[in-house]
Amino acid sequence: AQSVTQLGSHVSVSEGALVLLRCNYSSSVPPYLFWYVQYPNQGLQLLLKYTTGATLVKGINGFEAEFKKSETSFHLTKPSAHMSDAAEYFCAVSSYTGRRALTFGSGTRLQVQP
Amino acid sequence: EAGVTQFPSHSVIEKGQTVTLRCDPISGHDNLYWYRRVMGKEIKFLLHFVKESKQDESGMPNNRFLAERTGGTYSTLKVQPAELEDSGVYFCASSQGGVGYTFGSGTRLTVV
Numbered sequence: 001a002q003s004v005t006q007l008g009s010h011v012s013v014s015e016g017a018l019v020l021l022r023c024n025y026s027s028s029v030p031p032y033l034f035w036y037v038q039y040p041n042q043g044l045q046l047l048l049k050y051t052t053g054a055t056l057v058k059g060i061n062g063f064e065a066e067f068k069k070s071e072t073s074f075h076l077t078k079p080s081a082h083m084s085d086a087a088e089y090f091c092a093v094s095s096y097t098g099r100r101a102l103t104f105g106s107g108t109r110l111q112v113q114p
Numbered sequence: 115e116a117g118v119t120q121f122p123s124h125s126v127i128e129k130g131q132t133v134t135l136r137c138d139p140i141s142g143h144d145n146l147y148w149y150r151r152v153m154g155k156e157i158k159f160l161l162h163f164v165k166e167s168k169q170d171e172s173g174m175p176n177n178r179f180l181a182e183r184t185g186g187t188y189s190t191l192k193v194q195p196a197e198l199e200d201s202g203v204y205f206c207a208s209s210q211g212g213v214g215y216t217f218g219s220g221t222r223l224t225v226v
């Protein structure tokens with residue numbers, strides 16, 4: 001079984017500040033890991049994904065995430081927040097064998113203060 | 115390339131009525147998934163089609179939910195009869211093998 005824990009349902013940062021959204025996962029098999037973003041009144045958009053290889057993954061809009069197997073973590077970061085980053089962010093896991101369905105975390109709503 | 119299209123975008127129905135949600139995946143995508151998010155909770159998997167066949171329907175909550183995929187193209191998700199706890203946002207996603215999916219904008223279902 002797989003599970004995802006996102007620490008903090010709401011995170012608030014100032015514009016220009018570091019964004020750090022935390023994600024820890026549990027998986028009995030090597031995982032595929034994802035971050036999705038949902039802007040208001042829009043669908044889920046893939047920010048980045050980790051499958052194999054390099055553990056530091058770069059995504060769109062300046063976001064990146066690092067897969068740390070020893071910590072079972074896949075935290076999302078961005079050096080400098082922009083007002084347009086305000087959205088809800090979801091971490092998700094799937095397995096590379098068998099069931100490909102995504103297991104999502106409960107989401108973190110990011111607020112960016114001017 | 116057109117994305118994943120879902121309609122309606124919003125639906126408000128009374129308890130006991132029937133509602134049908136539709137998803138048009140990206141053309142050529144064999145894999146089609148349905149997910150649901152109820153009020154502030156996690157987005158949860160409902161089922162997975164490969165072409166017209168149900169590959170995994172372990173997430174379907176009960177027999178009031180019926181999903182079909184005609185000819186391996188578009189898919190419908192019917193809720194009959196709808197209950198209050200069925201309210202939420204229903205997402206569809208598609209992929210052509212590979213890793214990661216393209217999601218639609220979702221259908222917000224409100225049962226009153």
